[in-house]
Amino acid sequence: MRAHEAGALHADIGHRGPGWLRTPEDVNALMPLLWxxxxxxxxxxxxxxxxxxxxxxAEEYGTPAYxxxxxxxxxxCRDFRAAFDDCDVYYAGKAFLCRAVVGIIAEEGLFLDVCSGGELAVALTAGFPPERLGFHGNxxxxxxxxxxxxxxxxxxxxxxxxxxxxxxxIARERGVRPGVxxxxxxxxxxxTHEYIATAHEDQKFGFSLAGGAALAAALKIIDEDVLDLRGLHSxxxxxxxxTGGFEVSARRVLGLQSQIRDARGVELPELDLGGGFGIAYTSQDDPAEPGDLAKRIRKIVEDECEADRLTMPRLSIEPGRAIVGPAVFTLYEVGTVKDVDGIRSYVSVDGGMSDxxxxxxxxxSYSCTVAGRASAAGPMLARVVGKHCEAGDIVVKDEFLPADVQPGDLLAVPGTGAYCRSMASNYNxxxxxxxxxxxxxxxxxxxRRETEDDLLALDMG
Structure with a gap:
């Protein structure tokens, strides 16, 4: 790519919206939605x-750090609890979980869902009330x-x-009746991305509605009368x-509720519509407020229950990313800055795809800003990359940073609370x-930060 092509790339990015920074003033600005x-x-x-x-x-804890x-x-937490005041709000622990977060979730009156034995152990050892836990997993x-x-x-x-x-x-052996x-x-x-779309038929989660497995599962549990079938989850x-997807989902799940009622005379008292509510990673994202989500979701379920002559079930939702995602940013230190043939500058930081x-x-897509100072320099098109031995080790694909960004600068990337620490690895x-x-x-x-001793502790030589 030569100069005229690079100019076209700059022009294209410049038309994507006001969040794509172009002036020295913009380079220092913080878009509130992202931070x-x-x-x-x-x-x-x-x-x-x-x-x-x-x-x-950075001086006390080093970089990178969440x-x-x-x-x-x-x-x-309070925004979701207030908006869904007549519902059960489960914080989706897979987004990010540690004992301190469990403690905050408990104090703020939320429920908590976990999806592995390890997440369950974190919740239980932190003293979270087990009756307020939901346990997922295929x-x-x-x-x-x-x-x-x-x-x-x-x-x-x-x-x-x-x-x-x-x-x-397990329930028979112990003489208990767990809720399911x-x-x-x-x-x-x-x-959304193929890997995080979880309700189409050809994937690993759940019982198929179209194929009849979901109805068969419900009738099996009711007829065996060992487990306490509380409701359906989607x-x-x-x-x-x-929210159009939630509307279709609610309609179909409540249709199954009607089938169960007609087959066994049982109206299930609960309905969990899951989570997946989006957040802003760049200026192009426009997430709904919890109050708007609550109003729309309630209306959807109320209309469907009225149409099917069903008693309104108690609703549950499972926000994870929407709570912790915007509450965290990652702080890095710049190590090198490299101009590539006038196309863009590559700004390398001391983390990357492992965090x-x-x-x-x-x-x-992510945004970022120089965090340790303001700059009077003009903007330059940058790609923020990590230190790992992979060409795909990219943190921020495209962002305008000040042209005087240099080694030693602190760089902050917002919106990293969900799935970044949870999916972090020890690559390299x-x-x-x-x-x-x-x-x-x-x-x-x-x-705490891992150490080389931590890395070597499992290596049996």
């Missing part, structure tokens, strides 16, 4: 979060199911006939902005970063 609520630029131009300068955080704005996280082991039953987990979301049989045997939901694959095409995918695999895995034997929670001018370590 935790307490993040501002201080007098010296450095970012502050929770009243604390990011340079102080920075959790605790006030923002709590506020988003291949739960006998040991995992046994632990869930013995702990008194409130809802187990069953995903296969084999799981129903396993759970029934049936995960239903409703055949909805969610407009999750259509992740990073969804259009944020989403760009490589899902072609996800790079230790995983810490998670630092900041509130009211004080920082605390909630997940």
């Amino acid at each position: 935790p609520r307490t993040v501002t630029r201080g007098d010296a131009g450095a970012l502050t979060v929770g009243g604390l300068d990011v340079r102080e955080i 920075i959790l704005d605790e006030a923002d996280f709590r506020a988003r 291949n739960k082991s006998v040991a995992e199911l046994t632990r869930a039953v013995e702990a008194g987990v409130g809802r187990i979301i069953v995903d296969s006939f084999h799981e129903i049989d396993r759970l029934t045997a 939901l049936i995960r239903v694959t409703v055949g909805v095409e969610a407009h 999750h259509i995918g992740s990073q969804i902005f259009d 944020n695999i989403r760009t490589a895995l899902y072609d996800a 034997h790079v230790p995983r970063p810490p998670v630092v929670a900041v509130a009211e001018g004080t920082a605390r370590l909630v997940v």
Whole structure:
């Protein structure tokens, strides 16, 4: 690509919207939708979060590091709880989970869903009330199911006939009646990445509605009368902005409710429509507010229940990304800056795909800003890349950064609370970063940085 082609690329990016930065003033600006609520630029131009300068955080905890704005996280919990005040709001732990987060979720009155024995262990060891837990997973082991039953987990979301049989045997042996939901694959095409669309027929989750497996699973549980069938569950995918998919899903799941009622005279008291609510990663994203989501989802379910002459079930939702995603940013240090033939500059940071695999895995887009100072320089088109031995090790595909960005600068990438730490790896034997929670001018370590000793501890030589 030569100069005229590079100019065309700049022009194309420049027409994508006001969030694609083009002036020195814009380069220093923070788009509120992308950042935790307490993040501002201080007098010296450095970012502050929770009243604390990011340079102080970097000096004490190093980089890269995930920075959790605790006030923002709590506020988003409260926003969902208030909007869905007559529903059960389950925080989706797979987005990010640690014992400190479990404690906050409990204090803010939310429920919690987990999807592995490890996540269940984090919740239980943090003292989360087991009756407020939901347990997901398409291949739960006998040991995992046994632990869930013995702990008194409130809802187990069953995903296969084999799981129903396993759970029934465990319940019979212990003389208990665990509450279950049936995960239903409703055949909805969610407009999102293929790997995070979870309600179309050809994938691993749930019982097929179209093929009759979902109805057969419900009748099996009712007829065996060992498990307490509380309701149905549907999750259509992740990073969804259009509630049309929820409308179709609710209609189809409630149609199954009607079939169950007509076949066995049973009206199930609960309906879980999952999560997947999108957040803003760049200026091109326009997520709905929790209040708007609640109003639309309630209206959808009410209309369908009225049409099918069903009693309105108690609703559950499962926001994870929508709560923790915007509450966290990742703080990096720039190591090198390399101009590539006038096309763009490559800004290399001290992390990468080991702490944020989403760009490589899902072609996800992110924004970023120089965090340790303001700049009077003009903008340059940059690609922020990591330190790993992969050409696809990209953190931010395209962003305008100040032309004077240099080694030693701090760089902040917003919207990294969901799935970044959860999916982090030790690729190239790079230790995983810490998670630092900041509130009211004080920082605390909630997940420490891994060390080389940690990496070597499992290596038996």
